[in-house]
Amino acid sequence: MSPTAGQVIKCRAAVAWEAGKPLVIEEVEVAPPQANEVRLKILFTALCRTDVHFWEAKGQTPLFPRIFGHEAGGIVESVGEGVTELQPGDHVLPVFTGECGECLHCKSEESNMCDLLRINTDRGTMIIDGKTRFSKNGQPIYHFVGTSTFSEYTVVHTGCVAKINPAAPLDKVCILSCGICTGLGATLNVAKPKKGSSVAIFGLGAVGLAAAEGARLAGAARIIGVDLHSSRFEEAKKFGVSEFVNPKDHEKPVQEVIAEMTDGGVDRSVECTGSIQAMISAFECVHDGWGVAVLVGVPNKDDAFKTHPMNFLNERTLKGTFYGNYKPRTDLPSVVEKYLNKELELEKFITHSVSFSEINKAFDYMLKGQSIRCIIRMEE
Numbered sequence: 001m002s003p004t005a006g007q008v009i010k011c012r013a014a015v016a017w018e019a020g021k022p023l024v025i026e027e028v029e030v031a032p033p034q035a036n037e038v039r040l041k042i043l044f045t046a047l048c049r050t051d052v053h054f055w056e057a058k059g060q061t062p063l064f065p066r067i068f069g070h071e072a073g074g075i076v077e078s079v080g081e082g083v084t085e086l087q088p089g090d091h092v093l094p095v096f097t098g099e100c101g102e103c104l105h106c107k108s109e110e111s112n113m114c115d116l117l118r119i120n121t122d123r124g125t126m127i128i129d130g131k132t133r134f135s136k137n138g139q140p141i142y143h144f145v146g147t148s149t150f151s152e153y154t155v156v157h158t159g160c161v162a163k164i165n166p167a168a169p170l171d172k173v174c175i176l177s178c179g180i181c182t183g184l185g186a187t188l189n190v191a192k193p194k195k196g197s198s199v200a201i202f203g204l205g206a207v208g209l210a211a212a213e214g215a216r217l218a219g220a221a222r223i224i225g226v227d228l229h230s231s232r233f234e235e236a237k238k239f240g241v242s243e244f245v246n247p248k249d250h251e252k253p254v255q256e257v258i259a260e261m262t263d264g265g266v267d268r269s270v271e272c273t274g275s276i277q278a279m280i281s282a283f284e285c286v287h288d289g290w291g292v293a294v295l296v297g298v299p300n301k302d303d304a305f306k307t308h309p310m311n312f313l314n315e316r317t318l319k320g321t322f323y324g325n326y327k328p329r330t331d332l333p334s335v336v337e338k339y340l341n342k343e344l345e346l347e348k349f350i351t352h353s354v355s356f357s358e359i360n361k362a363f364d365y366m367l368k369g370q371s372i373r374c375i376i377r378m379e380e
């Protein structure tokens with residue numbers, strides 16, 4: 001049992017007091033975990049685009065003060081009542097979406113969209129009692145997607161915690177909590193390209209590069225990267241991207257360019273941009289007879305997908321995925337093993353590293369488009 005179990009812990013956290021304003025490192029109080037919760041000591045966390053999006057809070061209901069952060073690696077400090085599957089000392093990855101194990105989705109082999117613990121960006125409190133576990137001088141500080149990893153200690157529902165091999169370096173595998181698994185799983189679990197096949201990846205940000213990494217692992221012979229920024233191609237080569245198309249360089253629609261390059265279309269495509277036009281192109285660029293397109297990017301509220309139904313009758317398939325179809329608790333340990341046995345390469349995603357006190361630099365790198373992933377080290 002940990003000496004701090006059952007007690008309030010005072011520690012440092014990066015608090016967002018207002019939308020778009022630099023985070024402030026504060027001493028906060030972290031309450032003990034309640035039933036079905038665990039308190040984690042975070043060792044490494046990383047910044048994801050989604051943190052930035054909700055920190056900017058443009059077009060959403062702002063919820064402040066708030067502690068962001070949802071890609072992280074840590075160690076269980078203490079457990080709440082009734083928790084048997086985790087114990088102090090376990091190495092874990094907190095995840096923004098969960099797996100209760102009881103609902104129809106969790107019981108289905110085909111779904112990872114847990115009814116109880118599915119991502120909820122509007123909720124700033126714990127699901128069990130609707131309260132926060134963070135406070136400063138009595139003022140509650142809101143949580144973010146049930147993880148709030150920009151804190152030395154955080155409280156998370158056990159259904160949102162994946163227990164992993166303690167041999168795995170947390171400063172590397174922490175990036176599997178979100179973006180990397182989203183792209184990787186979109187390819188490996190949903191598009192499922194065969195060895196020797198061709199795959200088009202739309203959008204070469206972190207998620208798209210992870211989708212390319214999945215295609216590389218699957219043994220794809222041709223990986224075609226599509227992006228509006230030609231400067232991204234050089235970096236993308238490290239992820240197996242072998243050819244590059246910038247839609248701006250062509251008069252005709254990019255789906256036609258790709259069809260010409262591939263004798264009628266690619267075997268698989270994965271769309272990681274959120275642009276509706278890219279989604280349509282990603283679908284229309286797959287080969288008739290067998291092509292499968294997978295949508296990953298989050299569209300705008302009013303978007304509508306428009307394509308001729310004949311594209312479906314000609315035996316093309318359109319799919320979508322959430323978190324690469326991975327069930328956090330069940331599947332993440334095996335992704336970590338893929339890294340440990342040197343199949344999956346994670347180092348190339350990590351372009352920057354800063355200490356916790358410099359966390360705002362991680363925001364700068366992302367906003368300037370300089371980083372794929374920036375690791376934030378909690379211990380200075």
Ligand SMILES: [Zn+2]
Nearest residue numbers: 100103106114
């Ligand atoms: Zn569930």
Ligand SMILES: [Zn+2]
Nearest residue numbers: 048050178179
């Ligand atoms: Zn994320």
